[in-house]
Amino acid sequence: MAKDRSYKIAVIGGDGTGPEVVREGLKVLEAASKKFGFKYSNTMFDYGGERYLKTGKIISDKEVRDLKKFDAIYLGAVGHPDVKPGILEQGLLLKLRFGLDQYINLRPIKLYNSDFCPIKDKKPEDIDLVVVRENSEGLYKGMGKFTKKGTKNEVAIQISYNTRKGVERCIRYAFDYCRKRNKRKKLTLCGKTNVLTYAWDLWQRTFDDVKKEYPDIQTDYAHVDATTMWFVKNPEWFDVIVTDNMFGDIITDLGAMIQGGMGIAAGGNVNPKGVSMFEPIGGSAPKYTGKNVINPLAAICALAMLLDNVGETEAAAAVENSVIKLTRTELKSLAAGKMGYSTQEVGDLVVRFLS
Numbered sequence: 001m002a003k004d005r006s007y008k009i010a011v012i013g014g015d016g017t018g019p020e021v022v023r024e025g026l027k028v029l030e031a032a033s034k035k036f037g038f039k040y041s042n043t044m045f046d047y048g049g050e051r052y053l054k055t056g057k058i059i060s061d062k063e064v065r066d067l068k069k070f071d072a073i074y075l076g077a078v079g080h081p082d083v084k085p086g087i088l089e090q091g092l093l094l095k096l097r098f099g100l101d102q103y104i105n106l107r108p109i110k111l112y113n114s115d116f117c118p119i120k121d122k123k124p125e126d127i128d129l130v131v132v133r134e135n136s137e138g139l140y141k142g143m144g145k146f147t148k149k150g151t152k153n154e155v156a157i158q159i160s161y162n163t164r165k166g167v168e169r170c171i172r173y174a175f176d177y178c179r180k181r182n183k184r185k186k187l188t189l190c191g192k193t194n195v196l197t198y199a200w201d202l203w204q205r206t207f208d209d210v211k212k213e214y215p216d217i218q219t220d221y222a223h224v225d226a227t228t229m230w231f232v233k234n235p236e237w238f239d240v241i242v243t244d245n246m247f248g249d250i251i252t253d254l255g256a257m258i259q260g261g262m263g264i265a266a267g268g269n270v271n272p273k274g275v276s277m278f279e280p281i282g283g284s285a286p287k288y289t290g291k292n293v294i295n296p297l298a299a300i301c302a303l304a305m306l307l308d309n310v311g312e313t314e315a316a317a318a319v320e321n322s323v324i325k326l327t328r329t330e331l332k333s334l335a336a337g338k339m340g341y342s343t344q345e346v347g348d349l350v351v352r353f354l355s
Helices: 018-036 049-055 061-069 087-099 164-181 199-211 224-233 245-258 297-310 313-329 343-354
Strands: 006-014 039-045 072-077 104-110 128-134 138-147 155-161 186-191 218-223 240-243 266-270 276-280
Touching: 006 018, 018 039, 018 072, 018 297, 018 313, 018 343, 049 087, 061 087, 072 297, 087 138, 104 164, 104 245, 104 297, 128 164, 128 245, 138 245, 164 186, 164 199, 164 240, 186 199, 186 224, 186 245, 199 218, 218 224, 224 245, 240 245, 266 297, 276 297, 297 313, 297 343, 313 343
Parallel strands: 006 039, 006 072, 072 276, 128 240, 186 218, 186 240
Antiparallel strands: 104 128, 104 266, 138 155, 266 276
C-alpha cells in the first residue's frame, strides 16, 4: 500500500520573533509541498506569553494530549519579556517535552559557509556533527528542595535524576542514528565520570553494554570540559555525540556558534514513536520583534528536520540545499539586521532556490 503523504502539523508561533520566522518556514513548506507532491494542513495554536498575560494559562494537560493527534509540531520560540523567566520555559517547553515523551533533543551542527565561522581555517567538512541530548531526565527533571530557605544557612539541592531505561533509550537512539547517518560512524559519550560518580557511572556502564551490539560503530569518551575545548580546536574529530540533558544544553549553544550562530541553528525534540517538535534554537529575540530583520534560516532548517522526520526526505534535503546555496551566494552575514536582506526576503530567496 502506498504511503499516505498527507500530514497534520501543529504550529505554535510563540513569542517575540517566533511568529515571524515560522511564517517564513510555512512559506517554504507550501513551496516544498507543491514541488514534491505531498499534502499538509496547519493548525495554529496561540500558546505563549501573550496568552499567559491575558488569561493566566500556559498549556493544560488536555491541550498537550490533543497535540498527540498531529504528525509533527512546528514551534517558533518561547520567552516573553513581560513574563518572569522560567514560567513559560517550564510551563510550556518542558511540559511539552515531558508530556509528549520527546526524550531526544537532536541538534545538527553543520557549517554551510566558512565565512561565517568564528574559528579560522575551518571549512564545512570540518564542522559536520550531531549532538544527541537526553531530553527528559537529569537536572531538568526539576527535583530538589530547599532547607532553611532565606537564612544564612540555606541549602539548595538540585537532583540529577537518571534511570537505566531513560539513559539506555537515548544511547540506543544515538547508536542507531550514527549508523543511519553513515558518515564517520563514530559515537562519542560526553560526560563527567570523574566527578559525577553516580549519574555518569550509570551512563558509562550503559554505553559500554549497548556498544557491544554495534560493532560497526567506533566509540570513545570525552569529559564535557574537554568537549568544549575540542569543539573550538578540532571540531572535525566529532561525528555523533551523546550526552545528558544539562551538558547537551551547554555544548549545543557552543556548537551553534561554530556553525555560524543562532540564526542558522535548528533542533528537534524527538519521540521516535510519537509526535516530535522542531524549532529554531535562538529563542524569541524580543528586541527584534516586528522589525523584519531576524534571520529565519534556523526556523527553515527546523522545517527541513520536520520534513525528514515525517518521511519526506527528498523535500527535506532540497530545503537544506536551498539554505546552503543561499548562505554561500547571497547573505552578507547570518546575524539579525546584517544579512543584506529582510526576514521576508530571505524566506522568498529560499523558495526561489527551491523551485
